[in-house]
Amino acid sequence: MARAERPLDPDADPVQAFAAELRRLREQAGRPTYQALARRAHRSSSSLSEAAGGRRLPTLDTTLAYVRALGGDEAAWARRWRQVAAAAPAAGPGGGPGAVAGAAGPPAEALPPPAAIDRSRRRLLLPAAGAVLLLALVVGLASLGWRSADPPPAPTPPAGAGSPTSAGPAPAVEVRDGADPKDAGCAADPAVATVDSAAVLVDERVVGTVELRYSPACGASWPRFMPAPAGTPAVPRPARVVLTVTDGDAPARSRDFTIDYAGISSYGNLLTSTRSCVWAEVRITGDGWTSPPGRTGCYRGATQVRPIP
Numbered sequence: 001m002a003r004a005e006r007p008l009d010p011d012a013d014p015v016q017a018f019a020a021e022l023r024r025l026r027e028q029a030g031r032p033t034y035q036a037l038a039r040r041a042h043r044s045s046s047s048l049s050e051a052a053g054g055r056r057l058p059t060l061d062t063t064l065a066y067v068r069a070l071g072g073d074e075a076a077w078a079r080r081w082r083q084v085a086a087a088a089p090a091a092g093p094g095g096g097p098g099a100v101a102g103a104a105g106p107p108a109e110a111l112p113p114p115a116a117i118d119r120s121r122r123r124l125l126l127p128a129a130g131a132v133l134l135l136a137l138v139v140g141l142a143s144l145g146w147r148s149a150d151p152p153p154a155p156t157p158p159a160g161a162g163s164p165t166s167a168g169p170a171p172a173v174e175v176r177d178g179a180d181p182k183d184a185g186c187a188a189d190p191a192v193a194t195v196d197s198a199a200v201l202v203d204e205r206v207v208g209t210v211e212l213r214y215s216p217a218c219g220a221s222w223p224r225f226m227p228a229p230a231g232t233p234a235v236p237r238p239a240r241v242v243l244t245v246t247d248g249d250a251p252a253r254s255r256d257f258t259i260d261y262a263g264i265s266s267y268g269n270l271l272t273s274t275r276s277c278v279w280a281e282v283r284i285t286g287d288g289w290t291s292p293p294g295r296t297g298c299y300r301g302a303t304q305v306r307p308i309p
Helices: 014-028 034-041 045-051 060-069 074-091
Strands: 193-202 205-215 220-227 239-247 254-260 278-286 298-300 303-306
Touching: 014 060, 014 074, 034 045, 034 060, 045 060, 060 074, 193 220, 193 278, 205 278, 220 239, 220 278
Parallel strands: none
Antiparallel strands: 193 205, 205 220, 239 254, 239 278, 278 298, 298 303
């Protein structure tokens, strides 16, 4: 039986009030286990449990991963975190209640507290804008005209392009269904992540994996095929890789991309996925044969919605 979480006193300090709201968000999502939450958030279960422990303020990065995995409003929680980060040092410096797990940034404009939280524990100091950047290197492969997965970061795109939904560079061109992730600047998003993956089989042998990639900056997903390591059974040639991304709520909204199989990673086209649940699929086809589809679960953004039968 899971150990009960320690009691919180939301009136004691802003950090415990913040932790209580994180727990309330989890309750509203059906109280998933921290192990299940960790798989969705791509964080350790212990870090997520500590985030709602009320002993210290979690980093903004961990907070947003927790909220994202539960389908919460990331922008609202980012504002709330900055408010608490500004007040927490005065509430309890050091390692006890009120401590901040990360530094607060320069002051930002104070915003009104959520109506669901008692106003008496929301009298906070002017918030500070905490900036936590997710640093990741996106390395791509490009050879003989092949479209490869996650090319190296492109130069800084023009300001105002696209509609970013989270931290990361603005897209280079319009983010739209069917766009190339590289051309749209989504593949170069430092926060891009593999949300889910599944095996791709040919003659009941694993020849690679299909991945569902997600860019918070673009609010869009796309499929990627990763071949199995060298030395595994080869795919009969000639063959082609068919990469598909589909809206699980409206299956007619789907985008395909086909490329000759060359034993290298390759990626498909974009599908916006902040409001809809999307999944990725890869099939390998040859002369007179087609592999069974390798298919991921269905996700909205980086939050699992449901598996696909």
